Amino acid sequence: MQKEKLPYLIKRISGESDEPAFNELMRHYYPGLLSFANSILSDRALAEEVIQDIFVQIWENKKTLPAINNLSNYLYRAVKYACFAELAKKKRIHYGDLGESLVMAYTKSDAKILSEESLKYIAAAINKLPPRCQLIFRLIKDEGLKYSEVASILDISVKTVEAQMTIALRALSTSLKAVFPEYRDHFFSKKSGSS
Amino acid sequence: MSNDRLLELLGRRSAGELTLKEQIELGQLLKEHPGNQSFARALEALMTVPTTYPDAVPEKAVDDFISHVRQKIERKRKGARNFRMNRWGLRVAAAVLILVLAGIGYYRSRDAGNTVPNLVATKKGNKTNIVLPDGTKVWVNADSRLVYAPSFGRDTREVELVGEAYFDVVHDHRRPFIVHTRNIDVRVLGTVFNVRSYADEPSTQTTLIRGAVQVSLKHAKDKKIMLAPGEKLVVQNAYPDQPLQEGREHLPQIELLAVKTNPVDSFSAETEWVNNKLVFDKNHLKEIIPVLERWYNIKIVCRNKPVTQTFSGTFENDKLEDVLQSLQLSAGIRYKIEKEVVTFY
Numbered sequence: 001m002q003k004e005k006l007p008y009l010i011k012r013i014s015g016e017s018d019e020p021a022f023n024e025l026m027r028h029y030y031p032g033l034l035s036f037a038n039s040i041l042s043d044r045a046l047a048e049e050v051i052q053d054i055f056v057q058i059w060e061n062k063k064t065l066p067a068i069n070n071l072s073n074y075l076y077r078a079v080k081y082a083c084f085a086e087l088a089k090k091k092r093i094h095y096g097d098l099g100e101s102l103v104m105a106y107t108k109s110d111a112k113i114l115s116e117e118s119l120k121y122i123a124a125a126i127n128k129l130p131p132r133c134q135l136i137f138r139l140i141k142d143e144g145l146k147y148s149e150v151a152s153i154l155d156i157s158v159k160t161v162e163a164q165m166t167i168a169l170r171a172l173s174t175s176l177k178a179v180f181p182e183y184r185d186h187f188f189s190k191k192s193g194s195s
Numbered sequence: 196m197s198n199d200r201l202l203e204l205l206g207r208r209s210a211g212e213l214t215l216k217e218q219i220e221l222g223q224l225l226k227e228h229p230g231n232q233s234f235a236r237a238l239e240a241l242m243t244v245p246t247t248y249p250d251a252v253p254e255k256a257v258d259d260f261i262s263h264v265r266q267k268i269e270r271k272r273k274g275a276r277n278f279r280m281n282r283w284g285l286r287v288a289a290a291v292l293i294l295v296l297a298g299i300g301y302y303r304s305r306d307a308g309n310t311v312p313n314l315v316a317t318k319k320g321n322k323t324n325i326v327l328p329d330g331t332k333v334w335v336n337a338d339s340r341l342v343y344a345p346s347f348g349r350d351t352r353e354v355e356l357v358g359e360a361y362f363d364v365v366h367d368h369r370r371p372f373i374v375h376t377r378n379i380d381v382r383v384l385g386t387v388f389n390v391r392s393y394a395d396e397p398s399t400q401t402t403l404i405r406g407a408v409q410v411s412l413k414h415a416k417d418k419k420i421m422l423a424p425g426e427k428l429v430v431q432n433a434y435p436d437q438p439l440q441e442g443r444e445h446l447p448q449i450e451l452l453a454v455k456t457n458p459v460d461s462f463s464a465e466t467e468w469v470n471n472k473l474v475f476d477k478n479h480l481k482e483i484i485p486v487l488e489r490w491y492n493i494k495i496v497c498r499n500k501p502v503t504q505t506f507s508g509t510f511e512n513d514k515l516e517d518v519l520q521s522l523q524l525s526a527g528i529r530y531k532i533e534k535e536v537v538t539f540y
Contacts, residue, residue, distance in 0.1 A: 009219065023411055024259050025537075026257075026261050026264060027257055027261070028259065030252070030260050030261075031247070031248040031251075031252040032259055033244075034248075034260075035248065035251070035252075039372060048263075049232045051260070052260065052263050052264050052267060053267070055264045056264055056267045056268050056271065056456065059264070059268050060268070060271070061331075061405070063366055063385065064363055064366055064385055064386075064405070064406065066366065067366055067385060067406075088312060096352065100269065102251035102252060103248070103250055103251050104246045104247065104248050104251070105246075105247050105248065105249050106244045106245075106246065106247070107245075107247050107249065108445070109240060109241075109243070109244045109515070110243070111241075111244075113236070113237060113239030113240055114237070114240050114241060114244065119303070122241065124484070138246055140206075140209060140210045140280070141242050142245065142246050144211070145210070146210055146211060146212060147207075147212055149212050150210075162203065162206065162207070165206040165210070166203050166206055168206075169202040169205060169206050169238070170198075170199075170202055172238065172241070173198070173202065173234060173238075176234060176237050176238070180233075180237070186250050
């Protein structure tokens with residue numbers, strides 16, 4: 001699903017109770033939310049349950065859906081709070097570092113410069129990043145969130161978000177250099193270049 | 196220029212955080228080296244590649260998830276429907292029909308033409324729920340009246356309430372929904388809330404469940420109070436131009452309280468009546484009596500010694516006898532039922 005399609009889906013769901021549109025919305029958000037919930041709860045079955053209940057609520061309150069400014073931000077926050085509530089039930093209120101994300105992939109691109117081979121290589125590099133760094137990169141890339149929104153979802157500072165994003169991009173530049181050997185010498189100026 | 200600065204700027208660009216100054220700086224960095232430019236282009240292309248989880252979350256798992264959500268929605272819907280049939284039943288429907296007809300008759304005789312307001316009224320011991328022309332759902336508690344003009348929804352959505360009602364308002368930012376009561380107006384866009392404004396009670400209470408509402412006081416139009424979900428506004432039904440009764444000076448005129456909501460269904464003591472539950476939460480006997488009178492359509496006469504203790508409890512579809520039994524057990528209030536009159540002694 002393209003990002004531009006989201007307002008249209010929301011309109012169909014809230015205005016016409018359109019079930020296929022709702023399915024498409026779930027199809028779009030579910031894997032990412034599951035990865036996020038799983039990294040907090042480290043319990044995939046519970047994570048599924050939590051996200052199911054959130055979508056049930058979304059359907060029941062579909063009339064108010066257009067009033068939500070930024071659905072991605074809303075959903076990730078909703079999942080975060082629901083996960084915290086689950087942790088509190090189990091008396092494990094403190095969540096320290098995020099656990100592992102689910103293993104993701106980049107399967108196809110419209111851009112010709114990125115072949116299937118190179119995408120695979122890049123995805124592998126991203127999958128190797130620390131969980132929090134991976135998550136920050138994905139929230140900005142896929143959900144179009146702002147640094148401040150990511151910071152508040154993860155209860156960290158904007159500075160940390162920016163630093164983690166830079167780490168992710170550095171890993172990317174390294175893998176892109178490997179993917180495009182013909183660019184290797186041109187990608188970045190050597191330190192002697194200019195300063 | 197360090198590579199990190201380039202990465203930082205590219206990161207800010209992808210998050211839509213780039214300022215004009217940084218944009219110029221980035222443009223310069225990209226021009227400096229063709230390599231930077233090709234990296235930026237590859238990165239830009241990558242940012243549009245969707246993240247998928249073909250191994251961790253295969254198509255089958257997504258389908259299963261969707262059908263689970265559907266099942267849960269269906270189960271809840273069925274549960275709610277059966278419950279509602281039991282809840283209101285034919286008895287209520289008949290009572291409301293009579294009252295609505297009576298209401299129309301009353302207004303007909305007063306005023307002819309299509310300006311006749313619509314009236315929904317309930318007797319003691321009865322409740323009802325209706326859907327307004329805009330799709331807004333309203334649950335009307337016992338001994339209450341809700342009036343709205345035939346032009347409702349054309350330019351504005353305004354209703355008048357005496358008694359208690361629970362509103363689930365359809366969102367429409369062009370036509371605000373306004374509930375008028377004796378001493379407050381509640382203005383909303385689209386939300387769920389409860390208003391309680393009985394003539395025989397000392398205060399008017401507004402409880403917000405979801406969304407946002409703005410309450411303005413009739414006697415002080417400039418005073419507007421925004422409520423957040425889970426908040427309850429209690430306005431004493433005394434007016435500043437009336438002399439306050441002795442010993443009431445200490446009572447705050449306006450009070451904003453937090454509501455204890457059940458995290459599962461977001462119902463609270465204030466709104467459980469919609470589910471046909473009679474809830475008391477640290478209420479004094481003198482607060483409980485009018486509620487029981489309305490709920491069971493009875494008259495209560497007090498011949499008992501004054502009781503200072505408070506009562507808490509939830510009664511679901513319980514008979515009057517059960518409630519009175521509990522009062523007797525917890526506070527030793529004995530009672531006698533004669534037809535529609537209950538005597539405490």
